Amino acid sequence: MLYSAGALGLLSYVLSRSSRGFKDLGLRWTSRGVAVALPLALGSELAFALLAPMTFGVAEIASGDRPHVADIGNYLLGTSISMVAVLSAILNGFFEELIVRGYLMTEVKRFTGSIVFAILCSVAVQTSYHFYQGGPTALAHVGTFMVFAVYYAKTNRILPPILAHAALDLNALVMYALRLISGA
Amino acid sequence: MFQNVIAFIPRCPGSARVFLTAAGTVSAVIFGVSTIGSFSAPRVYTRTVRMKLLPNPGNTGEVKSGPLAVGSYDSRLIQTECEVMRSEVILAQVVNALGSNETQGNKQLGTQERPDLAGRIAQLKTHIEVRPVPNTNMMDVRVRSEDPEEAAQIANALAETYRAYPGKLLGGVPALVPSPFKAEVMGRALTVGKSERLKLLLEVARHASGAMLFGVAAGAAAVWVVFRRRRPRATDVLPWLFVIVFFVVLGGSVLNSQANLAVTTAAGLLLAFVVGGVANWFVFLRKRYPETPNVFPAVFITAFLLAVGVGILDAAFSAEWYCSTARLRLRPTVPDRAGLATAPGGYAVYDPQLIKTQCDVIRSENTLRPVIHDLDLNRLWGARYSDGTPLQTSWTLAALRRRMEVRRVPDTCLIEVRVFSEKADEAARLANGLVETYREHLRDHLVAFPQDPTAIQAEFLDHAVPAARAWPHYQLAQLISYASIGLCLAFAAGGGALWVASELVKARQKASDRRFDDKPGTGQRPDSMV
Numbered sequence: 113m114l115y116s117a118g119a120l121g122l123l124s125y126v127l128s129r130s131s132r133g134f135k136d137l138g139l140r141w142t143s144r145g146v147a148v149a150l151p152l153a154l155g156s157e158l159a160f161a162l163l164a165p166m167t168f169g170v171a172e173i174a175s176g177d178r179p180h181v182a183d184i185g186n187y188l189l190g191t192s193i194s195m196v197a198v199l200s201a202i203l204n205g206f207f208e209e210l211i212v213r214g215y216l217m218t219e220v221k222r223f224t225g226s227i228v229f230a231i232l233c234s235v236a237v238q239t240s241y242h243f244y245q246g247g248p249t250a251l252a253h254v255g256t257f258m259v260f261a262v263y264y265a266k267t268n269r270i271l272p273p274i275l276a277h278a279a280l281d282l283n284a285l286v287m288y289a290l291r292l293i294s295g296a
Numbered sequence: 297m298f299q300n301v302i303a304f305i306p307r308c309p310g311s312a313r314v315f316l317t318a319a320g321t322v323s324a325v326i327f328g329v330s331t332i333g334s335f336s337a338p339r340v341y342t343r344t345v346r347m348k349l350l351p352n353p354g355n356t357g358e359v360k361s362g363p364l365a366v367g368s369y370d371s372r373l374i375q376t377e378c379e380v381m382r383s384e385v386i387l388a389q390v391v392n393a394l395g396s397n398e399t400q401g402n403k404q405l406g407t408q409e410r411p412d413l414a415g416r417i418a419q420l421k422t423h424i425e426v427r428p429v430p431n432t433n434m435m436d437v438r439v440r441s442e443d444p445e446e447a448a449q450i451a452n453a454l455a456e457t458y459r460a461y462p463g464k465l466l467g468g469v470p471a472l473v474p475s476p477f478k479a480e481v482m483g484r485a486l487t488v489g490k491s492e493r494l495k496l497l498l499e500v501a502r503h504a505s506g507a508m509l510f511g512v513a514a515g516a517a518a519v520w521v522v523f524r525r526r527r528p529r530a531t532d533v534l535p536w537l538f539v540i541v542f543f544v545v546l547g548g549s550v551l552n553s554q555a556n557l558a559v560t561t562a563a564g565l566l567l568a569f570v571v572g573g574v575a576n577w578f579v580f581l582r583k584r585y586p587e588t589p590n591v592f593p594a595v596f597i598t599a600f601l602l603a604v605g606v607g608i609l610d611a612a613f614s615a616e617w618y619c620s621t622a623r624l625r626l627r628p629t630v631p632d633r634a635g636l637a638t639a640p641g642g643y644a645v646y647d648p649q650l651i652k653t654q655c656d657v658i659r660s661e662n663t664l665r666p667v668i669h670d671l672d673l674n675r676l677w678g679a680r681y682s683d684g685t686p687l688q689t690s691w692t693l694a695a696l697r698r699r700m701e702v703r704r705v706p707d708t709c710l711i712e713v714r715v716f717s718e719k720a721d722e723a724a725r726l727a728n729g730l731v732e733t734y735r736e737h738l739r740d741h742l743v744a745f746p747q748d749p750t751a752i753q754a755e756f757l758d759h760a761v762p763a764a765r766a767w768p769h770y771q772l773a774q775l776i777s778y779a780s781i782g783l784c785l786a787f788a789a790g791g792g793a794l795w796v797a798s799e800l801v802k803a804r805q806k807a808s809d810r811r812f813d814d815k816p817g818t819g820q821r822p823d824s825m826v
Contacts, residue, residue, distance in 0.1 A: 122467055129700060131353055143532075143533070143534040143535065144576070144578070146534055146573060147534055147572075147573045147576035147577055147580065149569075149573065150569065150570060150573030150577075150783075151787050152576065152782045154780065154783055154787065155784075157780065157784075158740070158784055173446070183701070183703050186704075186706060187706075191556050193556060193559050193562075194558050194560065195557065195558045197558060198558050198561050198562045198565075201562070202565075238715050275569070279566060279569055280518070281564060282562045282566050283566060284564065285559075286559060286562050287560050287776070288560070289556065289559040290772055290773065
């Protein structure tokens with residue numbers, strides 16, 4: 113959590129040095145933005161669900177064995193869920209989306225003038241640090257990140273991707289908690 | 297966003313009074329009822345024993361550099377020992393010791409019946425909590441019971457049993473290295489509690505907080521209902537509903553002492569987000585398409601309810617799944633394992649790569665094949681899933697791998713083998729069979745290579761027992777999946793229906809405009825031009 117907060121503080125400083133702020137990345141608090149986050153979260157989850165069988169299928173063909181699904185909840189949360197985990201899930205949405213989506217896409221677009229390249233860069237960077245979840249899972253996340261990136265490129269609003277990301281993380285946390293509570 | 301909620305109160309004279317009245321009344325009622333209920337329920341007493349792990353003088357090799365070297369502590373060791381303390385190998389001895397007296401046995405934990413050993417262990421487990429004391433080599437054993445004397449007796453029995461526990465070894469193999477630590481009991485649990493009054497005060501404070509949260513939700517709902525004619529700004533809907541739903545969920549979890557506040561907060565946030573978001577879309581689209589105001593809500597709700605209904609039917613009629621878990625602890629066999637230590641003062645058995653390797657060994661064909669053979673799974677599953685002919689072993693292997701999970705218990709050297717099945721006893725037999733077969737492999741290896749420095753032992757801590765009820769997570773997860781699919785479908789169907797309806801309205805309007813234009817004397821064509 114400190115890491116995320118520190119990175120966001122650094123981003124704020126970098127933006128302020130060029131007389132900009134989070135508002136310039138498209139962060140505006142509106143009810144509409146919150147409401148849009150709901151279908152965005154569902155759409156990105158759908159993209160993941162559609163892509164996951166493909167990536168796992170390709171991995172199975174390539175390796176000749178059924179790919180092992182990493183227990184990410186166990187790895188990240190351990191055997192108990194604290195309030196810090198909830199705050200961390202919320203903060204992670206801001207951390208990832210503001211830096212890898214908002215800032216990276218804005219800068220790449222500014223330097224190259226290409227929206228498509230900005231989308232690809234953002235999705236590639238975000239996928240790259242999800243490989244700890246296993247190759248097939250990380251590649252399945254490409255669908256989720258692509259939905260967020262295309263939405264941001266079209267609207268220049270970052271609040272819906274942030275909230276959608278936080279909602280997906282919270283959902284994963286609740287599902288893992290259900291598993292723990294059921295004694296499994 | 298939430299300034300809409302706060303700004304609403306000065307915008308509507310009288311809303312503050314409505315809010316305070318509703319919030320006060322609901323808070324008072326809930327506080328009263330929950331406090332009376334809590335005081336009339338039997339009181340639960342907690343008794344604690346503190347234990348300390350010290351270097352074992354018998355194990356000279358490990359005292360200076362081991363996990364309990366002077367001036368250091370190892371959180372992984374303490375975490376492992378906390379899990380061992382709550383395991384079957386300790387609790388079975390405690391149950392036997394306490395249950396030797398028939399009267400005492402019947403009194404244990406308020407039960408009048410005398411269940412089997414596994415049942416009594418499971419029952420006892422729910423009353424025990426073992427926690428490491430942060431940054432020390434100590435752990436606290438807390439026992440809850442309605443009888444303070446009983447709680448103290450169990451706590452002391454647990455501590456004594458653990459202190460005397462030598463470790464369950466594999467037969468016919470070289471002796472295990474002496475334990476690098478010994479446990480010391482730091483004072484006995486007393487039957488007289490010190491902080492009962494403080495606990496009562498905390499209980500009352502918890503009820504008051506829960507009641508207040510419910511009160512805020514009720515106050516917001518009351519203002520919303522009373523001033524409904526001034527409300528319908530699309531921007532107001534989401535924050536109001538968010539506040540109401542979130543505070544209700546949070547209040548409920550605060551009042552329930554068993555609930556995990558973090559998990560319910562996350563669930564409340566999600567639920568409030570979904571309810572508020574959907575309501576916002578209803579109001580927004582109603583204003584955007586005034587000619588078809590009810591199409592989106594009607595189709596959305598129908599599609600969602602249909603999906604959830606199908607989910608409920610599916611959960612009710614599909615096969616129930618049972619889950620059984622067996623646990624084992626990895627232990628070193630040869631004293632001199634310094635070369636394998638992963639960190640100064642650490643043990644190789646805590647090495648994540650070693651544990652992952654052992655997990656893969658349990659998942660391997662070498663372990664699965666004997667289990668398939670011993671339990672005759674090819675024939676059994678052939679009769680269940682095929683036309684009665686025995687299945688091919690490759691198919692059974694793949695099916696078994698899909699039904700099992702092998703993982704490390706975080707921050708410990710314990711491995712958990714979990715198996716799912718439609719039959720409770722089958723899940724337990726499979727989990728136990730896997731662990732026993734794995735231990736056989738270790739035993740064979742140890743007999744063949746007694747001085748192998750990489751060899752390890754596995755101690756069977758918890759046998760898998762048939763689950764008493766179906767795995768609830770399976771059905772809950774199934775329902776949540778259906779609800780998510782339902783939301784996706786509802787948005788798609790609602791959006792599609794709204795688009796079709798608005799196109800139809802437009803077409804009808806165009807047609808009527810054309811008719812209006814064609815009628816002589818009623819059209820827009822100015823007669824003056826003629």
